[in-house]
Amino acid sequence: MSYDDPDNPSPGGAYPGGRRPFRRGGALVAVAALVPTGLAGWLLWQAMSGPGEADPPKVLPLPSQSSPSEQGSRTPSPSKSDEDGDGKPSPSKSAKPSKSSTDKPLSGPLKGKVVVIDPGHNPNNRNHTADIARLVDIGTNRKECDTTGTSTNAGYSEAEFTLDVAHRLRDQLEKQGATVKLTQDRNRSFGPCVDERARIGNDAHADAVISLHADGSAAGNRGWHVIMPAKVDAGAADTSAIVGPSKELGQRIAGAFVHSTGSAPSNYVGDGTGLNVRRDLGGLNLSKVPKVFIECGNMRDAQDAALLTSGAWREKAARGISEGIEGFLGA
Numbered sequence: 001m002s003y004d005d006p007d008n009p010s011p012g013g014a015y016p017g018g019r020r021p022f023r024r025g026g027a028l029v030a031v032a033a034l035v036p037t038g039l040a041g042w043l044l045w046q047a048m049s050g051p052g053e054a055d056p057p058k059v060l061p062l063p064s065q066s067s068p069s070e071q072g073s074r075t076p077s078p079s080k081s082d083e084d085g086d087g088k089p090s091p092s093k094s095a096k097p098s099k100s101s102t103d104k105p106l107s108g109p110l111k112g113k114v115v116v117i118d119p120g121h122n123p124n125n126r127n128h129t130a131d132i133a134r135l136v137d138i139g140t141n142r143k144e145c146d147t148t149g150t151s152t153n154a155g156y157s158e159a160e161f162t163l164d165v166a167h168r169l170r171d172q173l174e175k176q177g178a179t180v181k182l183t184q185d186r187n188r189s190f191g192p193c194v195d196e197r198a199r200i201g202n203d204a205h206a207d208a209v210i211s212l213h214a215d216g217s218a219a220g221n222r223g224w225h226v227i228m229p230a231k232v233d234a235g236a237a238d239t240s241a242i243v244g245p246s247k248e249l250g251q252r253i254a255g256a257f258v259h260s261t262g263s264a265p266s267n268y269v270g271d272g273t274g275l276n277v278r279r280d281l282g283g284l285n286l287s288k289v290p291k292v293f294i295e296c297g298n299m300r301d302a303q304d305a306a307l308l309t310s311g312a313w314r315e316k317a318a319r320g321i322s323e324g325i326e327g328f329l330g331a
Contacts (some may be wrong), residue, residue, distance in 0.1 A: 072267055083191025106156050115173050116201040118183040118211040118283065119162035120293075120304035121149035128190035136195045138269030139237020145193035150216025152305040156210060161308055162212040165296070169210070176326060181206075194282035200287045208249055208325050209291035211283055215298045220305050223266035223274065224257060226250040227293040230279035237285035245290040245328075250275060253324030260320030261313065263297065290328070294321065 120255055125132050125148045135142040148160035163186060170180045183200045192200065201209040215221075228250040229239045239246075254274050258265065265274025278284065284291060296317050299306035307313045 003129060008192075015073055016056065022037060042109075047213070050222070052207050056147075060307050071094065081121055096206040098278050106149040108175065109172060109231055111177035112205045113177070113202055114179045114181070115325060116181045116183065116204050116209040116289075117166045117169055118201070118209060119159070119166040119185070120213040121157075121162065122184050122188065122190055123157065123163070123186055124188070125149070125159065125190050131190050132193075134193075136193050137236060138194060138280075139235040139285045140232060140279060141283055143153065143194065143280075146191050147149040150214065150299050152299045152309060153302070154305070155310070156299070156305075156309050158214045158216070158299060161214050161296075161299075163309075165212050165314050165318050165321075169212075169313055172318055172322040173325065176322070195286055197283045198286035198288075198291075201291060201331050202286075206289045206291075207329055208248075209287065210253070210321060210325065211293040212321075213293055213295050215295040216300050217268060217298045221266070221268040221298050222301050223264045223268075224261075224297055225266040225269045225274045225278050226254050226300065227278055227281065227284070228255075229281075229284035229287065229291065230277045232279050232285050237283060239287070242287060242290050246287075246292055249325070249328045250292040251288045252278040253292065256324035256327060257294070257317065257320035261316045262308075263307065266295070268331055269295075 039107045097297070118191050126148055129148070132146040134145050148225055149162075150155040165290070166182055168207060170182065173180050181200070181204050183197050197211070228246050229243055232239045233242050257263070258274070265272060269308075281293065283293070297308050299305055
């Protein structure tokens with residue numbers, strides 16, 4: 001998500017506006033309570049990060065049936081085409097709208113479940129700046145329909161990143177039997193607007209919705225964070241029924257994401273937990289089904305950008321998000 005995106009202002013970037021951090025509470029469990037696979041992933045990051053980093057996030061455990069060997073077997077070998085040698089990926093698998101890996105849900109633990117994936121922004125938004133600038137009602141106020149998103153310094157765009165991860169995530173969820181819908185797949189001229197993104201999940205009666213992003217904060221700001229809805233009751237927005245389940249969804253994804261990627265939680269949002277609650281995002285305010293955002297890293301930081309532009313790391317990110325969703329849905 002771009003630092004100049006009015007639907008996600010970053011305190012570390014150029015756009016003004018603060019984030020309300022998620023406060024640690026009794027509902028979060030200590031990292032020591034994570035199953036051995038989750039703890040191993042966290043310890044890997046600790047070993048690499050050295051002293052002085054933030055405390056590990058308090059997150060919910062991973063599904064107990066996922067063993068390290070089973071998870072590792074689902075990670076493909078990095079492709080030579082993932083990068084072109086200058087830190088900018090070569091054209092990704094998401095260069096064209098991809099086709100689902102299956103025309104109908106497979107048998108699996110998620111059979112009968114509906115998951116909506118919302119790839120943040122749209123690669124075509126840059127050609128429709130006037131259209132995406134129009135204001136839409138998000139309940140608490142009016143905000144721009146959408147933005148172009150951010151990019152790495154080498155020019156790899158957030159919109160390309162989110163589509164690539166969305167395709168990988170969809171493939172993994174469908175293998176578990178889920179019915180998966182994308183809010184956009186480069187198959188429309190721009191958008192959808194933030195209010196329509198929420199409506200797509202609502203109309204699908206989704207069991208879970210994940211909105212994929214990458215931040216555009218200042219260099220030195222690193223790490224992922226998950227954004228969950230605050231309790232909002234204003235205009236068309238009423239999140240009272242989804243605050244609790246969305247919190248659990250966010251915690252599950254956070255725990256699985258750190259285990260799968262080994263990446264640290266944000267050092268600039270969430271007080272070291274990687275968890276944040278906000279009331280100013282239309283995609284959350286207008287949702288009637290459990291939904292969270294994930295900022296997978298900061299595209300404007302060189303170290304995070306090296307991860308975000310790696311196809312192998314994006315596969316790990318998709319796997320972590322998938323396993324978090326699976327845990328939330330009871331798979």
